[in-house]
Amino acid sequence: MSGRVFVIGLGPGDEAMRTAQASDALAQATDLVGYAPYVARVRTGPEVVRHVSDNRAELDRATLALNLAESGRIVAVVSAGDPGVFAMASAVFEAIETGDPAWRALDVSILPGVSAMMAAAARVGAPLGGDFCAISLSDNLKPWPVVLQRLEAAASAGFVVALYNPISQARPWQLGAAFERLRALLPPERPVLFATAVSRADERIRLCTLGDAKPDFADMRTLVLVGGPGTRAIARPDGSFWLYTARSISAE
Amino acid sequence: MSGRVFVIGLGPGDEAMRTAQASDALAQATDLVGYAPYVARVRTGPEVVRHVSDNRAELDRATLALNLAESGRIVAVVSAGDPGVFAMASAVFEAIETGDPAWRALDVSILPGVSAMMAAAARVGAPLGGDFCAISLSDNLKPWPVVLQRLEAAASAGFVVALYNPISQARPWQLGAAFERLRALLPPERPVLFATAVSRADERIRLCTLGDAKPDFADMRTLVLVGGPGTRAIARPDGSFWLYTARSISAE
Incomplete structure (x- = not known):
């Protein structure tokens, strides 16, 4: 099985403001990665592994997500609002640019959200x-x-x-x-x-x-x-x- | 029955990038108002009235929507992307500011979307x-x-x-x-x-x-x-x- 990374915008808070695409990707994930309050917003089955971290650990979090995907996991990196606006998407590409060259072949999808x-x-x-x-x-x-x-x-x-x-x-x-x-x-x-x-x-x-x-x-x-x-x-x-x-x- | 106006962001195109809230509001609407290609993106039952207009007729379109809501209709004004970004939401408030004072009591909801x-x-x-x-x-x-x-x-x-x-x-x-x-x-x-x-x-x-x-x-x-x-x-x-x-x- 080949892994992948979804970088997902959860929207501002209310689940009604989440996109269908984001909800579908969350339903596929084997692992959730993110700042603890954002991970807490996502409802999943008990088999999904939650990797929560502190607010300012973006690069560590990105590296963890890429390593998990390389090992075959389906990873959802979650941000509030839109993931490309002062959130996790940039950190993921920063990690890719400076990290393991094999990461450049990984399947990474950014799923936009309603920004704050x-x-x-x-x-x-x-x-x-x-x-x-x-x-x-x-x-x-x-x-x-x-x-x-x-x-x-x-x-x-x-x-x-x-x-x-x-x-x-x-x-x-x-x-x-x-x-x-x-x-x-x-x-x-x-x-x-x-x-x-x-x-x-x-x-x-x-x-x-x-x-x-x-x-x-x-x-x-x-x-x-x-x-x-x-x-x-x-x-x-x-x-x-x-x-x-x-x-x-x-x-x- | 009292009318209302939803100003809805359809997102960039793919319905999977629409929010659940936007889809719910579209399902309630009795009338769709918007630029023709955006109205064409919305699937509805045959009883929904479609009011399509040309690209640059924003203020006429806003006035039509407010008049329809005043008469008791549930109006969905649709924009691509986010309705607050170079789209219909500003035109609706411009019409309210300069129009019939009764419009200030109307129920107007802006439903954000994934911007272009x-x-x-x-x-x-x-x-x-x-x-x-x-x-x-x-x-x-x-x-x-x-x-x-x-x-x-x-x-x-x-x-x-x-x-x-x-x-x-x-x-x-x-x-x-x-x-x-x-x-x-x-x-x-x-x-x-x-x-x-x-x-x-x-x-x-x-x-x-x-x-x-x-x-x-x-x-x-x-x-x-x-x-x-x-x-x-x-x-x-x-x-x-x-x-x-x-x-x-x-x-x-």
Whole structure:
């Protein structure tokens, strides 16, 4: 029997937002590999082997998956959201590029999922309706000045900005520093959305302005969206809101 | 009976990449509204009313959907990919913002989908593995100088760039102009991916360098990805390749 690797996007949380393709691959797997809370989301029979690991062990996890596949196992590497967005797919190819040349012949399939930013956007309306970008605030793998440079470039050019990995115990100050830098470039009334655990039981949604945005509105499971010049809220009669970005930009 | 609007992401093409939630909403709909080729992808019973329209009639389409919902119909507005990314969700909120105030009380749900850029990325590896942005090359709703300014900002700051709406009969020169501008900023060996009709029967994938990229490698159904500084190909023994963006950026 020849093994293979599926790198699977589980979507934001609710199983109803998982693709049929992802569910089918999970049903075939002999082994699940991933960060413990994501592996815990997957229901399987008792014969499936679960290899759980800590949050920052991506390369070890990728190597384990490739070794298992080489030995004939059918391995599902699971990520929340989409596996290609600040998740496991890159780590798998990094391991392949630098690892055993035989891995280049392995059957590796990336199964896309509904990303955190698109789930967060859909939850409140259509704030990604214009040009947008996604930036990880983690400086574990890139220098902080690069993060700031990209924030500035994106904000100055009018992109809506999705911030991934906004805050954690090990990285407590980066989100505050990002807001500070953005406040120097953008008007204080610019909308900022904090979408936490979207589609899960403990989902929290908070809309504020850039002037009022505070890092403690976010935790590890929060996607932060900073609006662009065309992003605005529509008030609803029940007191709730929709947030969207207009498609049109007029000439200045 | 009270009506409602679902704005649904069908995903890139293959039904296996549709979410369960999207399929459930389609099964409830009394009316389908959308651009003809997307409506054609949805299988329904004969009692479902199909309202097809031309590509650029987004606001008329949104208004029709809201009127139908107000009259008690269950309306599925369908988009390819994710409905919040250069698709119908923004147009629906634009219609609500400027239209009948009663529409603000309507039940409107946005159901996210696997976006074209994530499907294209998954098909070849993980080229969106670093910070990235999405830019529509259409200048129907924004001035061309804004497009160029955003391209320059994104390329200069090291983002991977996904180009939506790269070319059409009505917009034949924009993609060539975009490549020309990018060639002035980026090294000619930077990888460029053309992913057309991903997951459909006539899928085409082409990898080249920025130096060699030509507009006629794309059509209306192509997602163009311009790599960042960490984007590179891995050759496979069968002559195919994987394309991915490394997670790490070293300090300069």
